[in-house]
Amino acid sequence: MTKPSSPPTVLVIGLGGTIAMTPTTAEGAAKPTLSAEDLLAAVPQLAATGIVVKTQSFTAKPGASLALDEIEGLAGHLRAMDSQGAFDGFVVTQGTDTLEETSFLLSLLYGGKTPVIVTGAMRAPYLAGADGPANLLAAVTVAAGPQSRGLGVLVVFNDQVFDAARVRKIHSTNTNAFASPDTGPLGTVAEGRLRLLAVPAHKPLPLPAATARPARVGLYTASLGDDGSLLAPLLEQVDGMVVAGFGVGHVPAAWVPVLQEAAQRIPVVLASRTSGGTTLTHAYGFDGSEKDLLDRGLIGAGHLDPYKARLLLTVLLRSSADRSAVIAAFAPAGTTPEGRG
Template sequence: MKKISFFARNFLVVLLLIASVVANGQAKKLPNIVILATGGTIAGAGASSTGSAYTSGQVKIEAMIDAVPNIRTLANLKGEQVANVGSQDMSVKVWLDVANRVNTLLKSNDVDGVVITHGTDTQEETAYFLNLVVKSDKPVVLTGSMRPSTALSADGPLNMYNAVALAANPDAKGYGVMVVMNDEIHAARDVKKMYSTPVQTFQSPQEGMIGTVIFGDILFFHKPSGRHTTNSEFSVDGVKSLPRVDIVYGCADMSTDLIDIMVKAGAKGIVIAGLGDGNMNAGTLEAVKRATKAGIPVVRATRVPIGAVLIKGEVVDADYGSVSSDELNPQKARILLMLALQKNRSREELQKLFIEY
């Protein structure tokens, strides 16, 4: 056998070193994504793969990441468990904790985006809250699942894979906070949970989804509407709590004392999930007038899934001191009003916020 010459041996060593440097360089080129886990169905587990009963928040984030094939080829991943609740138990405290952690992470040059796993019941509310208080144009993506991790055809793993792919995509900068479920990308302002149990639950029935992500391949259709993230005036820096805002659900022959009761209980603002164009019966309208005269802002939204509430419709807001929610549904109108009430604002100033955000 011929001996390898000194020069040939050194040449091979140099080639191996170059290959190692290139490989390391390629690995370092992967974006850095942090996954913040809050619990929910995506981390849920049940006794049967075909049963509907399960308990939320049973699977920790590292186990969830490891259960998704090829997800680490998309990005360098780090998981953090910031909460562990079913989203029906989501609270302002958790919102503040998550928002502050997201802002801290995205200030770092070593973090390119954040994914948040979340239960679906209040996912649209958390997404909209973050949309108003995150101070970065880097991607923030919420995802979850309608089936627990133990279910037949669990949707969580693919939703997480697609969420990481979106957060890792540099083209996703500037879109505000997004929700990824069932291969669809939705803007936080527009998305709504439309079905109680099917996997296609999240939709944006008025504005439409802003894109698709199919096995990691992303296509954007349009930019989201409304001010958000770096263009938002709202901040949670140093904020420990938010003003109490209650929601009154409109219905036929609705009780006319509900607003008065909420004001006496300490509500600093009221949102009406009104009939049709934010309508309510005569007695409730008089209660609205009493509340606004006492300095308690009242926002008229609608229980109808699609459409805006007119400022000068069957109810003229100026006559009652109320504010139109524009296109925001009651639960999102509540969030905007909670943030807006951090300082004193006139009715006109509040109305401007609901049009802009």
Template sequence: MTKDTLRPASLRRSALPMLSVPVIALAISSMVISTTAYAEETAKGTTTAANLPRILVLATGGTIAGQADPRATGAYKSGQITGEQLVQSVPGLDKVAKLNAEQISAIGSQDMNDKVWFALAQRIQQAFDKNEADGVVITHGTDTLEETAFFLDNVVKGDKPVVIVGSMRPATAVSADGPGNLYEAIQVASDPRSRGRGVMAVLNDKIEAARSITKTNTTSIETFVSPNGGPIGYVDSAGGIRFMAQTSGLKRANYALPASDPLPRVEIIYSHANMDAIPIEDAISHGAKGIVLAGVGDGNTSKQALEALEAAAKKGVIVVRSSRVRSGFVTRNVEVDDDKNGFVVSEDLNPQKARVLTQLLIASGVTAPAELQRAFTATW
């Protein structure tokens, strides 16, 4: 019997309705397999607690931990349910892994910040270095999930799996997607084949890489996609976990976590029709060490804005050209003379991830355009 065949039918495609924290507490006894039933299963030789992987669940809040709010239909407050309650509310997890849940924060991911990022990175690294866990699962809001995943992918060392998971519907929704997503995330983190793949995101039966995943819809549970590469795997209720590529040949760049937060100030400037230089000049006046252009098309912008970026680069401000377009690569020296202006192109990274990498590079003392460009293309 495989781990997946033990998965409760109610979680194979749709999530459990979770009405409130009190209801969760009352339902735990009926939702989670009892100690007696578990002992009977182990006696049959189907599984043993001793050989289950140890998974550390780090909760940060988000919609997955949200509760309904009476202000409007469908309204909710993020981060109202603890990580421990989330774990206890999902049946069958005790047959997948030995779980330990810790609360890192209780915020909506629109409020995600460097302090929480550093706390996550430090706790994950500690758990791996001290052999406290075989894998880590992070519960997170969806709005900035991709940025947290990418940050951690660049600073956490080792080959043990780190999986980030969220939901588009709160825990109190009639068809909440959080429980099913959490079950699958723990499955993936528990699978030996997940080692060496860096930080992954698991939502809606898909496994996505931290570098490529992005949110594409405001409300749909199908919101997360990897536009340039597609999912790296799938979680199938019938067939188990299927990875689409081997880990051999995968390359990851790791940077030392700075001694303390915050990370250097890097601003994203969004390009648009009739754009002038004011947003760029304003960012520099407020101490930006780097500017990421969310450019039109292939990372381009207006003549006025481009001239302001050229002037900024001459003053030592790091300028990275990215694109506001959802997919595709930004290419050097096609529409813009990057070599002459000292610009960097983001390749496949969207503006929000290009900002994270620029922050880490500046914090690591990497400021020469040629070195910066090599870092942006390091995994290709």
């Protein structure tokens, strides 16, 4: 007789956010008050899955107030539990304001085999049509599934599964708020299980060990008529900069001397301010074009959007990475030619 296998075990870790909010004023303004255990109580359907679910409350903040150090601490906590092998999957619940960023940051810092699924809600639990319970049920289902193992950090929202490196928040209020403009979802949750359609195209390079070195990385977005006078003083105050350029990586010609000088001192990464697509390397050659800027020492972000590029550069600088390590880390995104820089 075959011995029955033990049911999968998933740990749900709460960080706060809309999914955990209740009204705290007479006007109905909400704040995060619910624990991870409270969230599970709102999903009675979990009992029918056979999945054993444990809970931890890590913090209780709106997504906008989460800090890099907190996510770094969470990543270390997840790595430690992954090494113990006590869980088949982890689910992190948080606010959607920064979910696209924290999930990517976790993907850079975690590195374990146990899947980490990040989810949240657009409608608080006390509102009609609250989406938190359904998102949590789907996230636990994906976390417990063997197909997720080794895929790193995934985002589950509205029964869709996204690569943390590609997901974007595309709407401020709709429950269908997340998408991956370039690739689409990796899979869906249907009939109580994950239906995986694709896997992430590449994984980040192993990053240097973290140090206590502080790193301040700025993000500056190109806009029509900006002469760069605000950019120059900002470049003097940061350890690295991400420039969100027009289109495939273009900036006003007036910015070129300022960026060239800065790129000799600090890493300056060139991203696109658009919601999809990539920066290029040599399609255009005018002053302020992507080729011109790369030739002057900027580093292409490729398919990484400006927010994710800033996080990758921050992690690298906090790890004391040199310029060659920065270039190598951005190269898999697709537009830093081998040997450039």
